[in-house]
Amino acid sequence: MPTLQIREALREAMDEEMARDDRVFVMGEEVGYYEGAYKCTQGLLAKYGEQRVVDTPIAEAGFAGVGVGAAMAGLRPIIEFMTFNFSAVAFDQILNNAAKMRHLTGGQFTVPMVFRGPNAAAHMLSSTHSQAFESFYCGFPGVKVVSVATPYDAKGLLKSAVRDENPVIFFESEVMYGVKGEVPEGEYLIPIGEADIKRPGDQVTVITWGQGVPTALEAAKMAEENGIDAEVIDLRTLRPLDKDAILNSVRKTNRVVVSYHGWPYGGTGAEVADLIARECFYDLDAPVERVCYEDINFSYAENLEQLAIPSPKQIYEAIAKVAYHSL
């Protein structure tokens, strides 16, 4: 099987979908001539031309809104945010137009489109450029939210997102574009709404997504070395949640750590913990643990940044804690 980087897998997904359906186009800052700030759209301008690979001025509210309008009129836009930090400028278009339109028009309009780009902290960019947006975008109805951590998932889920009839928020990661993994040749789709067991285990469930996945896998390895068999579940879709996957694993292991690169307060991790508390409280052998960003704005200084981000060791400690295992 060929090995691709996440950026290449995303590129293949866009390329295949654009070849398959001429209503699909890519729009965003530096996606064309510069071939993408992170090179996800490399080669697409040469192949599809300016009509379908559209460089924009710095105008997020504008081009996000153009995407919504074009989708309502029958096209299938892929809107790239250079990073999701800049989507804050376009939030109104996503919240009040993309997410509302189907409901507000009594079903007359659908908004089949993708907003994609890197989410969460990269490395030493300070507070305005180190934000985790899952709580924002999972916090209202009318959108689906995806977060990918492997090339295989990136390709299969982006293709599904492009074909979905709804607006899909699609989170990638600046620090993971170079992550390599096997991607089968030929077409495949991964359904939105399905979690994936990234590492099977039967003593503790670690629920994670996005940048949290590699960190959790490292923690699971540490747990294994210490005699604890942890299962790592990558949610992949944050809205809607794959409840069955979460609950089945928890009923098997009876112990849970929710671990992710995002803020704690009122977030997706809280939603997962709440689900578990309501649906399988009596299956739990220990309170649910959460390991995530500290509830602070990010600093530039390397030591301060690192302390705010969950480390494999911290996750391992949480695993040991729910397993009542001495450290």
Add this chain to the structure above:
Amino acid sequence: MTPTTSPTQAPDKDEVVRVFKEMLRIRRFEELASRAYTQGKISGFLHLYIGQEAIAVATADLMKDGDRVVTTYRDHGFAVALGCEPQRCMAELFGKKDGLVGGVGGSMHFFDRDKGMWGGYAIVGGHLPVAAGHAFASKYTGDGAVTLCFLGEGAMHIGATHEGMHLAGLWKLPIVFVVENNQYAMGTPLKRQTLVDDLTVRAPAYRMTSDRWEVTDVFETRRRLSEAVERARTDNQPALIELLTYRFRGHSMSDPAKYRTKDEVEVQRKKDPLYRTEQSLREDHGFGDDAIEAIDDAIVEEMQAAVDFAEASPQPDPEHRFRNHLVEDD
């Protein structure tokens, strides 16, 4: 730091020397920052001001107590020009405790309130309404201060820019908006961002005065800027100014700047205000290589000392990360 001649007088030799030094200080600061970045001592995004120094130096000369500069992430030049200590600026780039904001902001978020350095904003266009708010406060309190708000030409196309300028015009706020048109927004040349050549065409719609020139001469730049600053100060008359300039480096350290030709850069080098000022020292004021080198050596020494200071400065105290999110956090 104080100019020895007023903006309208022809500069004497001392003044040319002073301004040359101020511009060179920024350039050498940036070059040493660039080197430290390639050595892995600075991280994140680093946007250099090399080529645009004359704008910050001219601005600093016009500032009175209480005046404010609000700018983008390409902010080190303004900080150095406004008299922020280079060692604290460099320490900020190194993410150290003695940095301008204690290492929490890094390159893109410089602030030094007392020096008139009111940011360092990293979201394109987001600072324009904020700058208008500073000017609103000045008009409200009658403090007589002027806000100078800088933006790249790429920022002309985002909504917040329009809203900030519109409100400043509507309410006649004491503010000068200065577009530093360095020709590219990352890899996008201006002609792919807008169909107009002259970005000041918007000024009449906001009832602002406007001016537009190519920045090759720091004194001309200071003189023409001063007219707008004084009108803002005395009449609450906002202005929109477009300065044609050039950045010699990539957008940030990760940008190889493949979108432009060597020839283009060469043409621009001849217009570089720092180069031109050096030429003036040589041709009009009898400076030879030795005299120029002596100036340069002293400045390199100052900036190298800033690097040494930054390296020696400790990392921020780990508990520092919990401070300042709310006023109660201290």
